[in-house]
Amino acid sequence: MKKLINDPKNVVDESVEGFGLAHGDLVEVTPDPLFVSRAGGATTGRVGLVSGGGSGHEPLHAGFVGYGMLTAAVPGAVFTSPTPDPIVAATLKADGGAGVLHIVKNYTGDVLNFETAADLADAEGVRVVSVIVDDDVAVKDSLYTAGRRGVAGTVVVEKCAGAAAERGDDLDAVAAVATKVNSVTRTMGVALTAGIVPHAGEPSFTLPEDEIEIGIGIHGEPGRERIKLESADAIVDRMLAPILEDLPFSSGDRVLLFVNGMGGTPLVEQYIVYRHAAKVLADRGIEVTRTLVGNYVTSLEMQGVSITLTKLDDELTDLWDAPVETAALRWGR
Amino acid sequence: MKKLINDPKNVVDESVEGFGLAHGDLVEVTPDPLFVSRAGGATTGRVGLVSGGGSGHEPLHAGFVGYGMLTAAVPGAVFTSPTPDPIVAATLKADGGAGVLHIVKNYTGDVLNFETAADLADAEGVRVVSVIVDDDVAVKDSLYTAGRRGVAGTVVVEKCAGAAAERGDDLDAVAAVATKVNSVTRTMGVALTAGIVPHAGEPSFTLPEDEIEIGIGIHGEPGRERIKLESADAIVDRMLAPILEDLPFSSGDRVLLFVNGMGGTPLVEQYIVYRHAAKVLADRGIEVTRTLVGNYVTSLEMQGVSITLTKLDDELTDLWDAPVETAALRWGR
Structure with missing residues (x-):
């Protein structure tokens, strides 16, 4: 294996740290629990958008944090869903008072961890709606999925839902946009x-x-x-x-x-x-x-x-x- | 060799054709002789910027054709300088009446072919000034170079010189910006x-x-x-x-x-x-x-x-x- 890395255990932490150093005008990195959020924080009165998942798919998702797209992104270990903890922290950070949309690629671990996080955030007073992305036509079920997998179409969902949030749509309307994009x-x-x-x-x-x-x-x-x-x-x-x-x-x-x-x-x-x-x-x-x-x-x-x-x-x-x-x-x- | 290609002989033609189809809002592709130029053509009264070189370095150079950067790009065969013909055609196309800057990575073939093309364009009434990029500190001479090689710094030269042209600098001033960027x-x-x-x-x-x-x-x-x-x-x-x-x-x-x-x-x-x-x-x-x-x-x-x-x-x-x-x-x- 030839890679430009240091200790394999630190790949995600170091890469996300580098990402934060490179793009300090756009994002801030919270190291523990690890997530990336928009510089300047959530916009008051706007729906927040949070996505995340295993690392190794860069620029997804942190590369899409910023104006007109995600409010926060939660990177897990390589090819491994993030746990509920950082998802909750990112969700609270992303809330501008209008609730938060979770955009979740359809993998069993991601779906479960985002569900748990949504419940925990709800208990903290932040309303969360989740949309599952499952755009991959290749297979019905797969190694880590029941149903179709969420793959590159996630970018289109995040872009259009982010624009809907930015124009002032409420949480249900932003979720409807995300659902619509996924459906087509x-x-x-x-x-x-x-x-x-x-x-x-x-x-x-x-x-x-x-x-x-x-x-x-x-x-x-x-x-x-x-x-x-x-x-x-x-x-x-x-x-x-x-x-x-x-x-x-x-x-x-x-x-x-x-x-x-x-x-x-x-x-x-x-x-x-x-x-x-x-x-x-x-x-x-x-x-x-x-x-x-x-x-x-x-x-x-x-x-x-x-x-x-x-x-x-x-x-x-x-x-x-x-x-x-x-x-x-x-x-x- | 596993690649997503058809006939190896057609890699550059097909890739540039695809590039033109994908970015028709930004560029147009002239197939014979092959070059890529800004959609809508040169801007009257502005210095044109032309770069080029062997293919295989994408998005360099065609990916940098558009407002604020190159006016035209000339892709050669993979890792092979373009001949003078397409460079001349691109130069004539890029001229808005204020002359054309050639930005040339320092490889012997590129330098010679761009020199010949500059002379031919000059004979057609287009004034050309050339700037050589040689930002690579690694080696003094190399397989295809006398002197230092032109590598990634070319992007910075093209970006800053393109902005200088866009603000209305004359040809010598745009060339001076390119030279300055290369020097630092x-x-x-x-x-x-x-x-x-x-x-x-x-x-x-x-x-x-x-x-x-x-x-x-x-x-x-x-x-x-x-x-x-x-x-x-x-x-x-x-x-x-x-x-x-x-x-x-x-x-x-x-x-x-x-x-x-x-x-x-x-x-x-x-x-x-x-x-x-x-x-x-x-x-x-x-x-x-x-x-x-x-x-x-x-x-x-x-x-x-x-x-x-x-x-x-x-x-x-x-x-x-x-x-x-x-x-x-x-x-x-």
Whole structure:
């Protein structure tokens, strides 16, 4: 294992500390219990947004803390849900008097810990509503999940819900936006290589030199099938087909096309994936009106990508376009 | 070799085509000869900025085309300078009547081809001034260079010179800003693994499982030394020492601290590098007033990072902060 780390036990603490040092204009880091919150704290009268989950998916979630997106993020150990303690602390910090939305990726540990935290925060007088993200069409149940997994679509949920909170929507309305985004968002991933969890020191799975895994999870959980390496275009066809039929997306739809790198795949390849995905959608009469390409929901140094489609209407387009100022997404302000 | 590509011969064309499809609001792609230019063309009366070089370093350079930064970018084959033809075409396109600045990383092929292109553009009536970027302190001469190599500091040159052009500086003044940024910018890189050039199909060098290369170039050219893998903090110490003594940077200086991922190193590690670099600078009395962390000048899927310091004064700080709207850098507008 070759990594730019010190003691594997300290990877998350040191990385989050570095993140706080780098982005002190946007965030502050509370070390114990560990969470990241917006510089200047919650905005009075606005709904707070808290997300979190295992580390190793950076910039998710701390990279999305800031104006127009999350109020706080709770990083767990690598690929391990944070415990209720820091989630409660982040929730109290994120409350501006209008309640707090929890955005939770659908993994059993995350769901349980966020539930417990919501109850504890409620006992402290902060109303919490939770929305579960489960955008991954690859598999029904998985290693750490009952039901579908929450993957790259989480970024779209956090962006649009954050914009809704910023414009002054109340807690139920912000939750409704998050639920709506999740309901029109579908994702599918592929892995060429596995990431290595630092304290484990070994790849979380192994793929032969000529094989890839279609439908991979962001923790390296099994997907749909292992196949021989194919051309990028053929792989994109395999990923898009189940996405398109699942919602389904159809001719005349407007979509956000989001090609997400898993951490170890360079941009030069991500744009080759984007190119063919855009062509397939054009052929089907689906109009790509918004775009995101880059490493946003990663799996350590895994080589691979995911493709996410979100069906956009005027409201979601406006929320996507609304100003955002975070370490990982920034525009319009 | 596992990559998300189709025919290795088409990697650059297809990737740039995908880039153009993804960012049609910011850029347009001219396919033959291949270059990327700002959507809407050059701004009348403003100096145009053109950069370029071998592909494989994305988002450099096309990712920096847009308001406040480059007017056009010319991608060559992977790790291979573009020929004069597309550079001339991009230069003519980038001219708004106030002349064009060429920003050229110091590699022999790039320098020669940009020189030829400048002469040809001049013959077409476009005045061109060239600035060579050579921020890499690692080695004096290298595989493809006489003198120091141009590496991640190129981003800082392009950002500040672009802002100077946008505020209306004339060609000599924009060139002076670029020269000034280069003169106060120093970079050093490290590689843990090599990238694989698609048409070669093999890593461009090999490192044993327990070794790293200090002072690596962005094409995998040899650096200063190969050593056994150390802690991130020890590696950062080795990288910063020659940077700090070279300018030199001293107590009281204000700097931009830029930690750049080489393509295959996840953000979680980049922030661990940032953390220690920030501490070393604080211990020396050097104040980090601006920050950049992420994959900006990559070497395909190489695992590694570079650290860049730019000494900032009020002018360079203002130019860095000025609005920018490109695929890879965006703020303030």
